[in-house]
Amino acid sequence: MPPKGSIRYKRRLLELTLDEVDLSQVGGRRGVGDHLITARLIWPRPLIAERIALRTVELSCGKADWTSKAWCERVLFKETVEGRLGIEISVSERVSKGHAAEFMSFAGSAVNKLAASELIAASDSVIAGRLWAVPFNYLANVAGQQTKESSLSVIARGVFDLGTDEPTKAGEWFDIVVSMIAPSEIRDISKVRRHGQAQIKRRTALRKGENNGTVRLRGWFYE
Numbered sequence: 001m002p003p004k005g006s007i008r009y010k011r012r013l014l015e016l017t018l019d020e021v022d023l024s025q026v027g028g029r030r031g032v033g034d035h036l037i038t039a040r041l042i043w044p045r046p047l048i049a050e051r052i053a054l055r056t057v058e059l060s061c062g063k064a065d066w067t068s069k070a071w072c073e074r075v076l077f078k079e080t081v082e083g084r085l086g087i088e089i090s091v092s093e094r095v096s097k098g099h100a101a102e103f104m105s106f107a108g109s110a111v112n113k114l115a116a117s118e119l120i121a122a123s124d125s126v127i128a129g130r131l132w133a134v135p136f137n138y139l140a141n142v143a144g145q146q147t148k149e150s151s152l153s154v155i156a157r158g159v160f161d162l163g164t165d166e167p168t169k170a171g172e173w174f175d176i177v178v179s180m181i182a183p184s185e186i187r188d189i190s191k192v193r194r195h196g197q198a199q200i201k202r203r204t205a206l207r208k209g210e211n212n213g214t215v216r217l218r219g220w221f222y223e
Contacts, residue, residue, distance in 0.1 A: 042086030
C-alpha cells in the first residue's frame with residue numbers, strides 16, 4: 001500500500017512528434033537555413049532523469065511546417081512515462097549543412113564521452129535548477145571540438161509541463177504548444193548601401209528573455 005496521502009500515477013506510453021516551428025527571430029541574415037532542434041524529456045519516470053532527441057530542421061525565416069512529413073521524420077519520442085514530467089525544446093543558431101551533418105554524426109559518441117565528473121556535474125545542475133545547461137552545451141562543445149568549429153548557440157528555448165494524469169483519452173492526439181524565449185541577445189545582419197558602398201548593418205532583434213515564437217508538438221498516449 002502506498003503511504004497515506006501519496007498519489008498513485010498511471011504509467012503510460014507517450015508518443016511525441018514535431019509539427020511546427022514558428023520563431024520570430026533566428027539571427028544573422030534572413031533566409032533559409034538548417035537548425036538543430038534538441039528535445040528533452042525531463043524525469044519521464046522514476047530513476048530516469050532525461051531522454052534526448054536531436055533533429056535537423058530547415059527553417060525559412062524562422063518557420064517550418066512538418067505536418068506533411070513522414071511519421072519517421074517527425075517522431076521525437078515513444079517513451080514510457082509516469083507522473084509529472086517536463087518537455088524542453090532548444091533551437092540552435094543557423095548552421096551549414098556540413099556542420100549540421102557532422103554534429104549529428106558526433107552527437108552519439110559525445111554522449112558516450114560523458115565522464116563520471118560530467119555525470120556528477122549534471123546531477124549538481126539538477127539540484128541547482130540548471131538542468132538545461134549540461135546536455136546541449138556539452139554535446140555542442142564536444143562536436144565543436146571534433147569538427148574544428150565553434151560550439152553552437154541556442155536562439156530559442158522553451159519548457160512545458162505534462163502529467164500522465166492529464167484528462168487526455170488514450171488514442172487521441174493532443175497539441176502541445178511550447179512558448180520559446182531568447183536565452184541571449186539575438187542580432188540581425190543586413191546589407192545596406194551608404195554613399196554608394198555596401199555596408200553590414202547589425203541590430204538587436206531580441207533581447208535576452210524576450211519571446212521568440214512557438215514550437216508545436218503533437219502528443220499521443222497509448223494504454
